[in-house]
C-alpha cells in the first residue's frame with residue numbers, strides 16, 4: 001500500500017514565533033494522527049523551530065526549494081546537504097510559483113531534483129497546467145513535457161519520490177479541480193512514471209493533489225483510486241484546519 005501524505009506548504013508565511021505556536025497547537029489537536037505522514041514545509045528561517053517542536057513526533061518537515069550544488073560560491077542559495085543538516089526529510093521542487101515568478105525552468109528543476117536525491121532528501125515534484133492550457137485541451141501535453149524534462153536521467157531513487165499535481169488555476173483561487181479531473185491527470189502521471197522508472201516504482205510512488213484543498217473537499221478527492229494525499233497551501237496555515245484535512249486523508 002502506498003504511503004498517504006498531508007504536506008503543508010506555508011510559502012512565505014509565519015515568523016519563528018508563529019511557527020512555534022502552530023507546532024504546539026498541532027500537537028494538541030492531532031496527538032493521535034496515524035495512517036498519514038504529516039509534513040510541514042515552512043520557510044527556511046523556521047525549519048529549526050519545526051525540528052525542535054516536532055522532532056519527537058512522527059511528523060516530518062521539509063523545505064520549499066533548494067540549490068543543485070552541495071557547497072560553494074552561490075550567494076543566497078541553500079544546499080540540499082544543509083537541509084539534511086536541519087533534519088529535513090523532504091524538499092518541494094518545481095512549484096508553479098517558482099516556475100512563474102522566479103523563472104525556474106525544467107532543466108533547473110531536473111538538476112535540483114537529482115541533487116536533492118543524492119543528498120538523501122525526498123523531492124516533492126510539482127507539475128500542473130495553466131488555465132489557458134487546460135482550456136486549449138493541452139493539460140496532459142504540458143504535464144507530460146514537465147515530467148519528461150524534470151525526471152530526465154533519473155534513476156529510481158531508493159528513498160522514494162513524491163509527485164504533486166497542482167493545476168495553476170486551482171492554486172489559491174478557492175476553485176479546486178474536480179475529483180474526476182484530478183484522478184484522470186494523476187493516473188496519467190502514474191502511467192508516465194511507470195514508463196520512466198518502472199511499473200513497481202510507479203505503483204509505490206505517492207501522487208498528491210494540490211490546489212484549494214480544504215476540509216470540505218478533501219474527502220471526495222481522496223476517494224479517487226490514484227490520489228494519495230494533498231499538498232496544502234492556505235488551509236495549512238491554521239493548525240486546526242490542517243489537522244482536519246490530515247485526519248480526512250488518514251481515514252480515506
Ligand code: 13P
Pocket residue numbers: 009095166170171172173174210211212213231232233234235
Ligand atoms: P492553496 O492550497 O492555497 O491553493 O495552495 C496550493 C499550493 O500551492 C500548495 O503547494
